[in-house]
Amino acid sequence: MNSKPYQAVIPTLLLSAGIGFGASASADNLGSVPDSQILQIAAGESQALYSQAAAGTYLRVRLHSETQPIDLTLVDADGTPLRQLLDNALGAPQIHVIVQDGDYFMIRNEGSEATQITWDIERSVSPEEMSGPAPSFLSPTLTRLNDQIAEGGGTEAFWADRARDGTPMIEPSSRDGYVIATFLWRGAQHNVRLWGGPTYDHTWLTRLGQSDVWYASFEMPVTARLSYGFAPDVPQFEGSARENRVALLATLQADPLNKHPIFSQAPDRFAQRSMVEGPEAPVQPGLRDVTDPNAPAGxxxxxxxxxxxxxxxxxxxxxxxxxxxxxxxxxxxxxxxxxxxxxxxxxxxxxxxxxxxxxxxxxxxxxxxxxxxxxxxxxxxxxxxxxxxxxxxxxxxxxxxxxxxxxxxxxxxxxxxxxxxxxxxxxxxxxxxxxxxxxxxxxxxxxxxxxxxxxxxxxxxxxxxxxxxxxxxxxxxxxxxxxxxxxxxxxxxxxxxxxxxxxxxxxxxxxxxxxxxxxxxxxxxxxxxxxxxxxxx
CATH class of the missing domain: 3.40.50.1820 (Alpha/Beta hydrolase fold, catalytic domain)
Incomplete structure (x- = not known):
């Protein structure tokens, strides 16, 4: 923040629509419609624009000053400068800012002549509108489940289907030679990591809203053959990336809903792993392509x-x-x-x-x-x-x-x-x-x-x-x-x-x-x- 003096000027400006700035603006005319206003500021003078937007509103604003450099500062209700947004700017710079109650903008003409400034609010988003984009899912089944949860439904029927059919969940893909494989874990508190699977690295699962469903979906070749396991609630702590990575071994275990365990005779789930094969996984010589599975043992x-x-x-x-x-x-x-x-x-x-x-x-x-x-x-x-x-x-x-x-x-x-x-x-x-x-x-x-x-x-x-x-x-x-x-x-x-x-x-x-x-x-x-x-x- 520079130390140039700012002169607060009681504005006579009113914006006719959208977000209101000025003494006469009211909360009733708040909206997300972009607004525009032309300001005339003398050389060395400042203009204050008071925001009536709700606390936490995001604004994307563009200022046009073609002849004289301008400064723009965000100031709080006590008159304390919070953030210098523009410094000796010309042209049509764009700013991005979040405003709080009582915040106002101070625009200063740093040039030697009076200037005309155009103030355009290109976008405003209230806190209530900041939900982000709607989640999208590779899996059609997860898309339906997400909609059901949004309407107040539960996950019991979904998990009952998974217990019956086994996991991971395999669905058709629009991509030739691939299926959609969704790996699922139920009920972790903090995180879940997939060990193995159709990826080059161990993948963190995503939680479906606030439900008990954790998932990771992939487009997997129909010829795939993979072993995998899950590490729920992996401890993460201050230390190196490798220390935190290998910490998954503390909770790594088999998928409890998988129908094809590896090391099925192991004493507990932590010593077991799980297997998934695509519908066209190649035959492995000597494993299943045999006419005499009871061949004499060496x-x-x-x-x-x-x-x-x-x-x-x-x-x-x-x-x-x-x-x-x-x-x-x-x-x-x-x-x-x-x-x-x-x-x-x-x-x-x-x-x-x-x-x-x-x-x-x-x-x-x-x-x-x-x-x-x-x-x-x-x-x-x-x-x-x-x-x-x-x-x-x-x-x-x-x-x-x-x-x-x-x-x-x-x-x-x-x-x-x-x-x-x-x-x-x-x-x-x-x-x-x-x-x-x-x-x-x-x-x-x-x-x-x-x-x-x-x-x-x-x-x-x-x-x-x-x-x-x-x-x-x-x-x-x-x-x-x-x-x-x-x-x-x-x-x-x-x-x-x-x-x-x-x-x-x-x-x-x-x-x-x-x-x-x-x-x-x-x-x-x-x-x-x-x-x-x-x-x-």
């Missing part, structure tokens, strides 16, 4: 991979029913994150049982390596040359001795998801004489070693650009594996980039994209699809 036994230095890892060995170590077509699969691929979310041994029994795959044996924990996993799988050499050397010898097989590189395949996918591409590149095949599931190709400056090229792409050995790579990524933070590279982008590099070089690369996210529900089917593409009979 055997799983546990062992330890060791080194003299005490670097040890648990490994589970899978061998199919009627395993014959002397068969020449045996395929050896080495799979990272072994325990996660032996759950009902990703039952790889059972899926292999069926595909092998039906003759769609040759005899496949698997070494499922345990990552120990998250910290050790982050050390081993992030392009670690010592770990790569250990696995390709001493540990592969132990694996093959334990299984009684000796396949060549063409019959060995390394596979993994996320960091495991990154390690797969790295180790296959470093040891193509050991692993002639790699299955990369959502590889974390955004990762780069400290100090790497690839001038925009992902580290793994640069590695294969510099030297591309003759390895068959099968890669996949999810449509929802895009960058959470604008400007950051993502799994989807970097996997496509590596695919393009290998394609240009004429290498043997296969690439698939799925309507899913960073999800074992996707990876289980991608893994068996990759095995069929590489070794299928």
């Amino acid at each position: 055997a799983i036994r546990s062992a330890v991979l060791t080194t003299p230095e005490g670097v040890n890892r648990r490994v589970d060995y899978y061998t199919p029913a009627n395993f014959d170590p002397d068969r020449s077509d045996t395929v050896l699969l080495v799979l990272f994150d072994g325990p996660n691929y032996q759950t009902d979310r990703a039952p790889i041994p059972r899926m292999l049982d069926r595909l092998i029994a039906e003759g769609r795959l040759p005899q496949v044996v698997v070494a499922l390596i345990d990552p120990v924990d998250g910290d050790q996993r982050g050390v081993d799988l992030t392009c670690n040359p010592e770990f790569a050499d250990l696995l390709a050397g001493d540990w592969m010898t132990q694996i093959e001795i334990a299984l009684g097989i000796a396949p060549d590189a063409a019959q060995r395949v390394l596979a993994g998801s996320s960091y495991g996918g990154l390690a797969t591409a790295y180790i296959a590149h470093r040891h193509p004489d050991v692993f002639g095949n790699g299955i990369v599931l959502s590889g974390s190709f955004w990762w780069a070693p400290e100090g790497y400056d690839g001038q925009g090229r992902p580290y793994m792409s640069q590695l294969w650009m510099d030297n591309a050995p003759e390895v068959r790579l099968w890669m996949s990524a999810g449509l929802y594996e895009t960058g959470r933070i604008p400007g950051t590279v993502s799994i989807l982008e970097t996997t496509r980039h590596l695919r393009d590099i290998l394609t240009v070089q004429g290498k043997d690369v296969t690439y698939r994209e799925y309507a899913g996210g960073h999800d074992y529900l996707v990876w289980r089917g991608a893994l068996t699809e990759g095995l069929l593409d590489l070794f299928g009979q």
